[in-house]
Amino acid sequence: MKIVSWNINSIKARLEHVKKFLSESKPDILMVQELKGLDFPENEFKELGYETKAITQKAYNGVAVFSKTHIEVIHTKLPGDKNDNQARYIEFEAQNIRFINIYLPNGNPVDTEKFSYKLAWMERLYKRLKTLRKENIAFVIGGDFNIIPENKDCYDPKTWQGDALFHPKTHKAFLKLLHLGLTDAFRMQDTSEDNYTFWDYQRGAWQNGNGIRIDHFLLSPEITDRMENCFIDPTPRGWEKPSDHTPIILEIST
């Protein structure tokens, strides 16, 4: 079973990229982030054999899931704050597995309420995942975490000091998630440096190989035991008018 996460940076601007990826890569599940608008062309994907569910808001954020089999929606927002209306979370079941697709807040600048929102969001996510672990629900959580886990996950750690993606408080909250017994799927099979999922549009970051690894899959123990492979496909980042992110692919036994 092939599961993919990809921050597409606008469904309107990247429609043909997404259709190309679905046609060529044929994932069972595709989870995307940053739809960046209210419109979602579900009929375009129905023609390709995919059921979809999109959580949208005007101009910003937005997450969606594409599945070859039926999607049973569990939650359309992260529990824990009824005043939080940002479209960053969808939890669903497909093929008897619980999936969570997240667009975790960026958090910059760190001296503003944007960073406290990120940390509060991560604490709410911890509580949700703790509940799933307590109930022994096997799950896969994937998405744009906006977290650089370690020095080797960025081209130049010095330039990321103090950034919300690399902040000690962010690292501490990320480790707290892992300490629920979760596994960073990519790191289980590849411990080397220079593996990135995002390259900035500015300063020739892609051409110069200056990326960061911020898109992740975290697996509960039951799914970790079933993992067959996890890798990053840098190809779509080299396409014409690309997203600034590239897909991360997870394969598990069925």
Added chain:
DNA sequence: ATGGTCGTGTGACGA
């Protein structure tokens, strides 16, 4: 060199 590039929606703001 305190810049540079995208996308939304059409003026700033977010990343």
